[in-house]
Structure formats: structure tokens, C-alpha cells
Amino acid sequence: MQKFIDELKKVMPGYKWKIDKISDNNFIMAIGTMASGSARISTMCVIKNRDGYKVKEAGYGRRAVWLREFESETLKQALRKLQKYYKEMATEYSNHACCVNNGRKIKSS
Secondary structure (H helix, E strand, O other): OHHHHHHHHHOOOOEEEEEEEEOOOOOEEEEEEEEEEEEEEEEEEEEEOOOEEEEEEEEEOOOOOOEEEEOOOHHHHHHHHHHHHHHHHHHHHHHHHHHHHHHHOOOOO
């Protein structure tokens, strides 16, 4: 159990980690939180099982919904997939925002 927490702290030191569930050696789940002052800005769930790792992340606040989840054989790979997804979505939404912005500037004749 401590080995799992140490692994999480090494890979994601910006989160405060605690073990949430253990199921008969089938899996272990930890929840990590990141806060700014008294505001929770991110909640990460990591589940380690025989097949590897599942990571999912929720946004702002205690009752935020899970945004996305990914699985992989290693913790780093699963986190990389999650980060890549967020970067792709940021680019896509940024492009849409630019189109809307440009559309508001162009006057039709």
C-alpha cells in the first residue's frame, strides 16, 4: 500500500494522495486532490489492478463529474494518454473560439 502511494507521489507530486479502497488484492484505488487555497481544482483517481492502471480526473469542486479516463499497463502511460487528450481538446476548443471570435468581427454586407 505504501509502495503504491510512493509511486503516485513520485509521478504526480502536485497531488495529495490517500488510499480509498482495497479489494481482496484484486485492485487498489487512490484519490489525489490538488487545491488552490481552499478551492479544489482537480481530483484524480488511480486504480491499480492486475492488468495495469486506470486513471480518471475530475475538474473543479468536490462534486465535479469525471471528465475522462484512460487505462494502460503503466501509470505513466495512462497519465500521458489523459494529458494528450486534454491537449487535443484544448487545441480543438481554441480553434472553435477563434472562429467564433473572427465571425463576430466580420461585418456582412
